[in-house]
Amino acid sequence: MTGQIKDQIRYEDDAVLVCRKPAGIPVQTARAGQQDMVSLLKNYRAAKKEEPYIGLVHRLDQPVEGIMVFAKTKQAAAALAAQVGARSVDKNYYAVIWGKMKEKDGELCDHLSKDGRTNCSRAVSENTPGAKRAELSYHTVAETEEKSLLFITLKTGRHHQIRVQLSHAGHPIYGDGKYGARKESGYLPLALCSCRLGFVHPVTKKKMEFEIRPEGKAFFEFFPPEEK
The missing domain is CATH 3.30.2350.10 (Pseudouridine synthase)
Incomplete structure (x- = not known):
């Protein structure tokens, strides 16, 4: 190896x-x-x-x-x-999501809370104890009827941030069963790549x-x- x-x-x-x-x-x-x-x-x-x-x-x-x-x-x-x-x-990512974003270019701002027991995070209200602000911007690079390719600029570095924010927006990442992606036959890789640094x-x-x-x-x- x-x-x-x-x-x-x-x-x-x-x-x-x-x-x-x-x-x-x-x-x-x-x-x-x-x-x-x-x-x-x-x-x-x-x-x-x-x-x-x-x-x-x-x-x-x-x-x-x-x-x-x-x-x-x-x-x-x-x-x-x-x-x-x-x-x-500077950190940029490519992500393939289910569906299409309402706007082809935009920003997502949420507050996230991490559960250390399950190693998962979720979007919560701003006044939730321990909640941390999460921000990213995105540009839609390409679309099909079912999926879209996004170019993402990460503005904060929260636990599972991109995965949680896109799922919360109603568009989980392709292959991400942990955060709500639809089930497909066979193994699917998580369609997320840190493409630029x-x-x-x-x-x-x-x-x-x-x-x-x-x-x-x-x-x-x-x-x-x-x-x-």
């Missing part, structure tokens, strides 16, 4: 490592015997005879594929974590931007084939 993770790396220098997280692999887990991104990248660094430090500064849900940045030094981790905390890291390099201070195309089969009807 270490060799396979090497194929997912999009950029690497002495301070940061940017790679695609495949759908189904957790970012970090305490479950014995289950591989995660942090351990895979540590093994990758160890195989190169480097200090196997990997600093985790942001997360993606296990079923979500997408682009991530990891720190290779504690100093870089602190600098990147500060950007994440200040909401200055932008941050300031912790050492050079240059703006870094990375983009990927979704690989999940639920996206294929919307994206033309890549040029060879």
